[in-house]
Amino acid sequence: MPLWSDFHFWSPPEDPERPPFPYASVFTVTITEHVPPRPFGLPSVYPFIEPPYDTSDEHLKTLTQTELVVSCPPLEADDDTDSVVPEKPAEATLKVERPIAVEDGRGPQLVACTVTPQNGQGKPFQAVAKIFDPLYYSFENENAPHRPVATTLAADSDYSIEAAAYAHLQKTGHTGGFAPEYYGSWTFTLPIRHRGIQHERHVRLLLIEYIDGVCMRDLCYRESAALGFTEEHRLDVLARILDGDARLEHSGINQRDLLPRNIMLKLEPEAEDPLGKGRPRVVQRAVLIDYNISVVYHLAPEAWKYRKSTELPLNPIDLFWSTSLDDFGYWVPQSWQGNRRAQQEWLIERFGGQNALAYAPVSRELELDDA
Known part of the structure; x- marks a missing residue:
């Protein structure tokens, strides 16, 4: 097996014919x-x-x-x-x-x-x-x-x-x-x-489509930016994102990179508060972008084509039960960081009960992680 020292680093040769980079200009x-x-x-x-x-x-x-x-x-x-x-x-x-x-x-x-x-x-x-x-x-x-x-x-x-x-x-x-x-x-x-x-x-x-909004990444990793939205609204937006991902998967595609850097948030215009107090900001729409490593199931090899088909989308409880959402930073409650049980309890509250009727029956035994 060759050692790293056996490899010789390579650099492109001089290329005087290469035109100047055009895409930063009109x-x-x-x-x-x-x-x-x-x-x-x-x-x-x-x-x-x-x-x-x-x-x-x-x-x-x-x-x-x-x-x-x-x-x-x-x-x-x-x-x-x-x-x-x-x-x-x-x-x-x-x-x-x-x-x-x-x-x-x-x-x-x-x-x-x-x-x-x-x-x-x-x-x-x-x-x-x-x-x-x-x-x-x-x-x-x-x-x-x-x-x-x-x-x-x-x-x-x-x-x-x-x-x-x-x-x-x-x-x-x-x-x-x-x-x-x-x-x-x-x-x-x-x-x-x-x-x-x-x-x-x-x-x-x-x-x-041009989304006149902000990348979710720019709101997740600065506490002051995330706190411009109420916790209740942040979790509502997160639920919309998980639901959207489940519905895309049901349609036959897996984006494979559901992270804040790939989500654009279109915000309601900031309104004047007659009482002079800052009003919490509101997200009108969350949009998942960047499909450069996505899989369209019917175009992929047999190993990917074989997936359980259900009449309704899989419940986000099934899809995200064992998946950490810590990458959403300050957008999620800080009590979730390193505490999968708190996240799982929220999934049950949000996507269980009557809300579960919008999805396929949960297929797993819901055993909460240790706190």
Whole structure:
């Protein structure tokens, strides 16, 4: 077995042809409707596919990232894809208005944008574009510094998995509620010059609903922020989140990353209090985002497809009985921290009794943990 000292750290070579990072600036492009490949490349869930180009470490180490992107274009959908390639794909104008989460090397880029359908197909609307641009994925491997990353394949994999998730959520009627609205998968081109020749490279993206709200993470880990909401309301919002997750699972998808960083909260506007006292804040809607490691059961291997199907969603008591909710920080009562029994008692109170009729019967013996 090789020792860590046997590995040689690798760094990408100088790449003077690589264009400056574009996603922190305002710009406008034409986007075209696109059918993504079937989901692939998620270990233990979606199989790896062999691309039509060499992704060996030895070959990648001979390339700059520009050479990799120019010589290895994005993958197209197979003939057996569930989606139908439109005879005349829709087009729209996309104007990037401001960055949301952008950084050279971070992987997918998130920007707020205005989308204007072309040919009179609709009115302009606000959206979030999630852009899978392999030129600005990290060429260095954070987990194995002696190996490069096949960024073109990584971007295609991310795109295929998230597109499959949103298409499933839309088809099953779950977008616009606990999941954001979904406006489809698209592609656009950007110019790049390599070895004196001008090329057009294709970049994939998804359009999803812009949530004018706050990331739950920003409220969970600051006590002063969480205390702007009553404990009763915080637990009501938590119950909505657990219920939403159970209903997504019942529809045939597992998001697999139910954490505050992936939940957006849309808040009621702060009202003036005539008595001059601060009124507790109120959450109108909780929205689960980020489906980059999600599993759509009917698209996954047999090990994932085999799951107990019930007429009603599983009760959150079943789903979260043994799962710590400590990651929700100050959003949950501090008496829950390290005290699973208190959390379990709340699950029974919230999802038991008459409330249990909305779910499949609880399948487990409810033995409370020691306090």
